[in-house]
Amino acid sequence: MNGNEHPRVPLKLVVTPWAQHIIRAPPVLVASMKTVDYICAYCGATLMHAEVGQVHNLVIHCTECGSFNSTDG
Numbered sequence: 001m002n003g004n005e006h007p008r009v010p011l012k013l014v015v016t017p018w019a020q021h022i023i024r025a026p027p028v029l030v031a032s033m034k035t036v037d038y039i040c041a042y043c044g045a046t047l048m049h050a051e052v053g054q055v056h057n058l059v060i061h062c063t064e065c066g067s068f069n070s071t072d073g
Contacts, residue, residue, distance in 0.1 A: 006034070006049065010041040011060065011069035019059040026063055031055055042067040 023029060031050035038048040043065035048055065058071040 006037040008037045008039050008044075008046075010039050010044075011047065011071060012073045013041040014059060014068045014070045017059045017061070017068045019057070022059045022061050022068070024061045024063050029060070038069075038071070040065060040067060040069055042069075 025047040026045060028046050029048040029050075031048065031054055033049060035049055035051045035054075037046045038050060039046050040060075040062040043062060045062055045064040047060045047062060047069060048071075055071045060069045060071070061067075062069060
């Protein structure tokens with residue numbers, strides 16, 4: 001990893017989204033800079049930049065592959 005890359009952490013796949021409001025990404029959601037790249041657990045697309053433990057109770061619908069990812073593992 002070079003100085004410009006963030007650690008990449010897969011989110012948790014969910015078969016049936018439980019959230020009322022589902023966010024779509026990419027484009028990448030930015031909660032914080034210089035942090036962790038949270039990626040789709042199915043296709044590996046970067047979905048969100050955030051601090052560890054910063055975002056909870058969120059379902060992200062991956063626009064690359066159509067899968068649903070939860071921020072809570």
